[in-house]
Amino acid sequence: xxxxxxxxxxEPGLAHKPFALVMxxxxxxxxxxxxxxxxxxxxxxxxSLSDLQAAFPDILYLEADPxxxxxxxxxxxxxxxxxxxxxxxxxxxxxxxxxxxxxxxxGDETVLLKIIQDRLAKLGFTARVGLADTKAAxxxxxxxxxxxxxxxxxNLRQAAGTLPVEALQMGPGPTILCxxxxxxTIHALLALPRATLASRIGxxxxxxxxxxxxxAVEVTRFARHQQRLVEEMQFPxxxxxxxGVEMALDTLLTRLCARLSSTQKGIRxxxxxxxxxxxxxxxxxxxxxxxxCDVPALKRLFARHLEQLxxxxxxxxxxxxxxxxxxxxxxxxxxGNRQADEQKDALDGLIDTLSNMFGYERVxxxxxxxxxxxxxxxxxxxxxxxSPRQSWTTPLRKxxxxxFRKPVAVWLDKNAGMDVPESIIWQNQKCHxxxxxxxxxxxxxxxxxxxxxxxxxxxxxxxxTDTGALLWxxxxxxxxxxxxxxxxxxx
Amino acid sequence: MSLEILKEKxxxxxxxRISRQVLPLDIATIDQALQGGLDLGAIHEFTGPAASxxxxxxxxxxxxxxxWLSLEQTGLDYYPAALAQYGGVPEKFLALYLPNNxxxxxxxxxxxxxxxxxxxxxxxxxxxxxxxxxxxxxxxQATSALGLVINSAHNALSGEGPGLVSSAVTRWHVCVNAWxxxxxxxxxxxxxxxxxxxxxxxxEIDHATHHLHLASLAGERAADPRRTxxxx
Numbered sequence: 001x002x003x004x005x006x007x008x009x010x011e012p013g014l015a016h017k018p019f020a021l022v023m024x025x026x027x028x029x030x031x032x033x034x035x036x037x038x039x040x041x042x043x044x045x046x047x048s049l050s051d052l053q054a055a056f057p058d059i060l061y062l063e064a065d066p067x068x069x070x071x072x073x074x075x076x077x078x079x080x081x082x083x084x085x086x087x088x089x090x091x092x093x094x095x096x097x098x099x100x101x102x103x104x105x106x107g108d109e110t111v112l113l114k115i116i117q118d119r120l121a122k123l124g125f126t127a128r129v130g131l132a133d134t135k136a137a138x139x140x141x142x143x144x145x146x147x148x149x150x151x152x153x154x155n156l157r158q159a160a161g162t163l164p165v166e167a168l169q170m171g172p173g174p175t176i177l178c179x180x181x182x183x184x185t186i187h188a189l190l191a192l193p194r195a196t197l198a199s200r201i202g203x204x205x206x207x208x209x210x211x212x213x214x215x216a217v218e219v220t221r222f223a224r225h226q227q228r229l230v231e232e233m234q235f236p237x238x239x240x241x242x243x244g245v246e247m248a249l250d251t252l253l254t255r256l257c258a259r260l261s262s263t264q265k266g267i268r269x270x271x272x273x274x275x276x277x278x279x280x281x282x283x284x285x286x287x288x289x290x291x292x293c294d295v296p297a298l299k300r301l302f303a304r305h306l307e308q309l310x311x312x313x314x315x316x317x318x319x320x321x322x323x324x325x326x327x328x329x330x331x332x333x334x335x336g337n338r339q340a341d342e343q344k345d346a347l348d349g350l351i352d353t354l355s356n357m358f359g360y361e362r363v364x365x366x367x368x369x370x371x372x373x374x375x376x377x378x379x380x381x382x383x384x385x386x387s388p389r390q391s392w393t394t395p396l397r398k399x400x401x402x403x404f405r406k407p408v409a410v411w412l413d414k415n416a417g418m419d420v421p422e423s424i425i426w427q428n429q430k431c432h433x434x435x436x437x438x439x440x441x442x443x444x445x446x447x448x449x450x451x452x453x454x455x456x457x458x459x460x461x462x463x464x465t466d467t468g469a470l471l472w473x474x475x476x477x478x479x480x481x482x483x484x485x486x487x488x489x490x491x
Numbered sequence: 492m493s494l495e496i497l498k499e500k501x502x503x504x505x506x507x508r509i510s511r512q513v514l515p516l517d518i519a520t521i522d523q524a525l526q527g528g529l530d531l532g533a534i535h536e537f538t539g540p541a542a543s544x545x546x547x548x549x550x551x552x553x554x555x556x557x558x559w560l561s562l563e564q565t566g567l568d569y570y571p572a573a574l575a576q577y578g579g580v581p582e583k584f585l586a587l588y589l590p591n592n593x594x595x596x597x598x599x600x601x602x603x604x605x606x607x608x609x610x611x612x613x614x615x616x617x618x619x620x621x622x623x624x625x626x627x628x629x630x631x632q633a634t635s636a637l638g639l640v641i642n643s644a645h646n647a648l649s650g651e652g653p654g655l656v657s658s659a660v661t662r663w664h665v666c667v668n669a670w671x672x673x674x675x676x677x678x679x680x681x682x683x684x685x686x687x688x689x690x691x692x693x694x695e696i697d698h699a700t701h702h703l704h705l706a707s708l709a710g711e712r713a714a715d716p717r718r719t720x721x722x723x
Binding site for chain 1: 567570573589598601605606
């Protein structure tokens with residue numbers, strides 16, 4: 001249900017249309033879920049798409065997105081944290097909430113069950129809720145019991161007896177066996193002597209019964225909510241000066257870094273928001289190449305933003321938020337190679353500074369790419385987000401030191417046909433050319449639509465000008481004319 | 492002798508540092524003309540059509556991380572795939588594409604002052620003025636970084652003009668004289684030298700080893716000034 005209701009929530013037009021969600025397994029397309037409107041068509045999930053289409057040629061089907069469903073469930077889990085802080089996801093679409101000590105905040109347990117169900121319905125989700133004293137029982141009642149069943153401690157044994165054996169979650173083997181033996185309800189199982197039961201459904205089955213009845217322990221590890229890494233400061237008197245802001249920033253950073261370093265984490269991206277008295281909010285972000293808890297270094301990165309700070313009538317609130325943290329890399333201190341380590345630290349610091357000063361997209365390094373097209377033989381990467389380094393292979397033929405992004409057309413003073421021209425106008429100067437090597441023919445990638453290579457095959461020459469430059473020239477020729485371009489400089 | 496010491500002191504004051512660090516080029520006459528080699532922690536300027544190539548040789552000799560600063564709208568990239576052919580290390584080459592001249596100067600100042608970089612290559616459209624050049628010199632002077640300003644558009648034939656970094660310690664004018672698959676012959680003009688007098692050499696680069704060696708003395712240079720690119 002969650003899968004289809006999630007889609008209806010995003011696209012309300014789907015609400016009254018029957019549709020199916022389709023998943024691919026090996027080469028078979030099968031229906032993984034059906035929408036609520038398709039319920040009465042007499043179909044069950046699991047049939048193949050072709051069977052579905054044979055029965056209902058016009059039925060709408062969409063691709064299932066299990067990852068999206070899981071994300072949706074994760075968000076619902078967070079949503080449910082308004083009822084209790086102790087919650088955890090089960091298998092499939094199950095959410096477990098431990099409401100011990102929380103239900104009175106919403107009235108009583110029955111009211112809470114209704115609130116949860118109603119609010120989920122408002123969000124567009126149909127939910128079955130059940131409440132019991134054990135986790136296994138709560139699952140059983142939510143899935144197989146009457147809706148919104150609230151089973152107290154005293155009548156647990158009695159009420160559980162009415163549940164079918166599937167509610168025990170024993171796994172397919174024992175469940176099918178029980179069905180075949182005619183043991184349809186838990187009551188029927190409880191009536192049997194334990195010793196004979198254990199030989200039929202195994203010790204695991206016995207354990208499940210005990211867990212359901214609260215006679216054996218079932219350990220639940222509740223989801224731990226990530227701490228919001230935020231530090232805040234409120235000032236009774238607004239700060240009207242940069243020095244004050246810097247001092248407060250220092251305190252905030254120290255506090256945040258102390259919290260982070262206790263969990264061996266460091267800041268990769270942090271945001272500082274300054275709330276001004278006139279309700280304007282100033283926000284600054286910094287990024288670092290390596291997770292760090294180094295307060296002075298972080299402060300230096302912020303300091304650049306604070307230089308041009310306009311405090312207006314004063315700052316009344318400062319909020320520091322670590323948006324992205326990562327485990328501190330426990331660097332082993334090099335023995336004897338301390339200078340190299342320090343050099344590396346200084347370089348990383350410099351890259352941080354530059355990336356924060358001008359924007360990380362402006363600081364780049366080059367990575368090799370596999371192409372014979374000159375301008376495609378490398379790609380650019382941001383220095384702040386380094387990817388694993390690959391090794392460069394030296395091109396076989398001589399390539400220019402400098403490359404024009406867009407090849408520059410050269411002017412010929414007379415038409416030389418297909419030969420390398422004797423002289424060209426280059427940088428407003430007439431130059432005589434001496435061909436050195438060539439031609440080297442480079443063909444465009446036919447599978448790529450690159451406007452720069454529309455002109456087709458290029459023949460490259462190295463030429464030397466009489467002014468002392470090395471040019472990497474190429475010629476493109478079609479039936480109408482021959483054109484020459486400078487693509488790079490060798491010097 | 493005392494004059495030598497005095498000169499050294501004045502130079503040290505100008506350069507803002509007590510102990511001089513140099514990068515020898517391993518060619519006796521050039522190192523002699525530079526009194527030991529290229530000053531580290533200083534700004535050097537390269538002009539002429541082969542400016543990038545010679546600057547690349549210096550970068551390679553200096554080692555360390557290289558930062559190349561240029562305007563984002565520049566059409567002329569460094570071609571990393573070929574850097575190794577010129578003796579460079581593409582992994583240690585970082586490019587900064589910046590929106591304007593002020594940002595380039597700002598970045599250059601930051602990089603030079605940090606001491607983390609080996610060389611800073613500056614591709615400038617507008618020439619540096621005296622104040623800007625001095626400021627960069629101040630940033631570099633406490634470190635062993637090299638600030639290399641590439642100004643290939645400047646034409647030495649028209650003489651000293653705007654577009655030259657006036658407070659650079661050295662200025663070179665470089666042209667390609669001859670080229671073959673295994674070596675390149677460069678005409679190397681030291682047009683400004685705060686360590687001594689201007690000079691001119693013909694040097695050869697061995698492409699296999701990226702080794703620089705002297706091909707001939709200035710006296711043997713070609714008679715046609717256009718071929719060497721150095722004005723009379």
